[in-house]
Amino acid sequence: MSNRTSALTRRRFLKTAAGASAVLAIPQFIPGAALGKDKVVPPSERIVLGGIGIGNRGTYDLSCFLPQPDVQFVAVCDVKAARRAAVKKIADQKYGNQDCKTYRDFRDLLARDDIDAVLIATGPNWHATAAMYAARAGKDMYCEKPCTKNIAQSLALAATMRRTGRVFQAGTQRRNLPHFAFACELARTGRLGKLKRVHAHPCGMKTFSSGWATPEPEPPKEVVDWDTYLGPAAWRPFNKKHLDGFNFEKGGGLVGGGVLEWGSHCVDLCQWAADADSTAPIEYNPPENGRIVARYEDGVELVLRDDGWLPLGSCPVRFEGEEGWVEAGDCGKLALSSPTLLAGQKVAEIGGYPATFHVRDFLDCVKTRSQPLANAEAACHSHIACHAANIATFLGRKLAYDHKKNEFIGDAEANRLRSEALREPWRI
């Protein structure tokens, strides 16, 4: 971690006050008051954490959790024995003991009363379902994206978090990076003039099917628990190519292309910029000339496009108002229509999209019971926007969406694509 990044770990970025344009931060509770004599958080003040589905991305997320002084990681669950062992080794090395317990069935991990929160990094097939099981078991959670497979899951996720009173943070860590947050703030607070258009990078608009691949010999359950891996996805025989987790059944296996994979970041930032965390566009057009154009109720356009971006790194967004524009990407820099938009402000440049601040935001909210920046409500609506754009792409026609009824207007086929039955015995 760079010095600059390190210096910022104590800082909370840009939390929006509900109903206000002010950009605020809630105070941090962990340092100072909770720290013991040796700057060690006493066990009673630590957030006891478990991990569910900790592969490549999960291991990275875990590397952001482990250095936090108020976190104690005690358990890992994975359907793969090799991953269980690898994560246990990381945790045990960190704490100098052998205490990290391993589980194959996440319900056993969730049944532990001592665990406060879980990191869910399974793969998109499991994200929403596991998150809702965790909430019903009384755990707070940091859940990787894309968080849901369809519109119905998005709505159920938000409703479940409200009902259970859990803290949910989607793994859309760019909300807690200063340059993205600043860009969104410029748009949201009118400093670009009346907002006209928000642009997101979908990283491809193809649709994928996980399908039913050629059967291969199924490994022993202790090595790879294929049945649990499939989880809520419809049954199919074992095949190694499905085991990557990353693409398996993304968006339900038919309409979850790049728009969902990358959109859960970029569209999510556009939603924030458009001050639309509790809604989403009402109109979606299928791709035309490499563009998907959606429209919010107030006329602001959401444009998904792969080309024409400034060289600012991956996951770029651009916000255009009547008086100016801003563009940001993963290099950590901003491009502005005029330097005066900075108004003298120095925006920290943190490239490489680290999740450290996002994790810290989550942990602080676990303690204060505030809503983190990528809370379930915000994640619900940004995912709805992605799913709806994908459905318009799949059906090849313009769709109108009613956010009060949560249905497409006059399109039965689109409405059928809002949800998908889960394989037994799983449910949301």
Added chain:
Amino acid sequence: MFYTRHILMAVTAAFILAATSASVLAKDTPAAQEETAKLIAVLKSDSPKAEKAITCKRLAIYGGKDAVGELAKLLPDEQLSSWTRIALEAIPGPEADAALRDAMQKLNGRVLIGVINSVGVRRDAKAVDQLGVLLKNSDAGVASAAALALGRIGNAPARTILEQSLPTAPPAVRTTVAEGCILSAERLLADGKHDEAVKLYDKVRKADVSKQRIIEATRGAILASRSAGVPLLVEQLQSADKAMFNIALMTARELAGSEATEALVSLLSKATPKRRALLIVALAERDDPTVLPTMLKAAQSGPKAVRIAALGMIPRVGNVSCVDTLLEAALDADADLATAAKASLEKLPGKAVDADLAARVSQAKGKTRCVLIELAGLRRIDATSELLKAADDPDVQIRAAALTALGATVGPDNLSFLIDRVVAPKQTEDTPSAQRALRAACIRMPDREVCATKLIVAMQSSDVPTKCLMLEILGNVGGKKALSAVGAAAKGTDKQLQDTATRMLGKWVTVDAAPVLLNLAKTLPDGKFKIRAMRGYIRIIRQSKLPTNQKLAMCRKAMQAVQRDEEKKLVLEVLNQVAK
């Protein structure tokens, strides 16, 4: 072999579906009906399961009542049951409901659980009696699924069954019965039946169910009771049980009304410092302006954790009337409190706050003046004349604060002031502050060409270290003049300047640096500057969004100029990337 071929066909069919079939089947045309009939025929045939599975997915979008019969036949099949429910759950109409109800009578185990789940999703009111029977099934999974389905249906008969079952269901099922009751209560609330909802929530609160269900019912009861829920909220906020306190803390943000605000305020004095701090945050997040006096009082004295919490939350509810309190705390000997107060003053909204702080600068002395100047910079308050005066203050800390603030606020007209302080500092100890300020100011100048011109002129009378600094700033500013000046320095004879200039060119953001870098790569003598230029050129090819043919042309030029294998490999990597 035959099986494999058909599987591949099925998988391929799924991909084709994604690409084309939507448009084919989008309308209720004879062609679409014929296509649907073909899908049903696949289910009737002895096609491999893979093909039938994908067919179910298609019928979920396009199938109608004609497909229900064949789909229902697959429900007992453990491998296809979930696929066929994807279709049956989606197909509208009573036929699918009837098929699922029929299956509930015949199946057991996991596939039965799946069917019950689908009945719940479809909210089939005609299934309530059957679900009531299944609620007593000896398989806890089946009984729990029935409880959930009843909760999702949530009509009066379903509620009655759930309420009756709550005290008597086996422990393994009771928690889901409680969940069903909570879902039913939500439906009552949606229908405006608050009193009935409260009664149902209360039954769950008092039942022998898991802690999490009691938490959910408590939240529900408080919110459904509206202002009458305040005593229950207060009770939970005083609970020794952390989980109950936590749910109350969340609910405190959701429950509207002044009664709740007043109750929270009255609790502050009774709470431990740790809980008081948490209550302060919750109180502020209610966005009720009447809490401001409470927040100010908490910020002024008391346990440190509470003061820090209050200071942090004041910007959310505060205004210019908070400046005195915050300023006093910003001068506190305790560094944590002072930092929290300054952060609060930085964020406190309103132009009135800017005006208030600006007016105080000229009158203030010592540490107060220093803090106010710092805030002028942090808030970007236009107080240039005062800051220019302060930059000549006898106190070194005030001078440093003033220079920093000028870096954040100065306009083009006064940029020369900072340039002069860098080129010819009045006090050598001010140099680091002046350099940082100049760097900050230049980056945000509206006209970078004008800014670059001023820097280039100033460079002429500067010593080498200052010239290096100016080159770095020019690199950050960018633009034509900056590029020209930095390019010239890279070609010059002074090694220090060459070092800085090639370093800045090596990370130049815009494509116009490419020809400059290529020229340097060709003309500089062998050594690190030449390598740096070549690598900078290659980086621009890699990172820029230029058309492919332009990138290829640049790669050709790079290959012609490149001398070392290391850089050749980099060019080949870029070519590979372009090819993809």
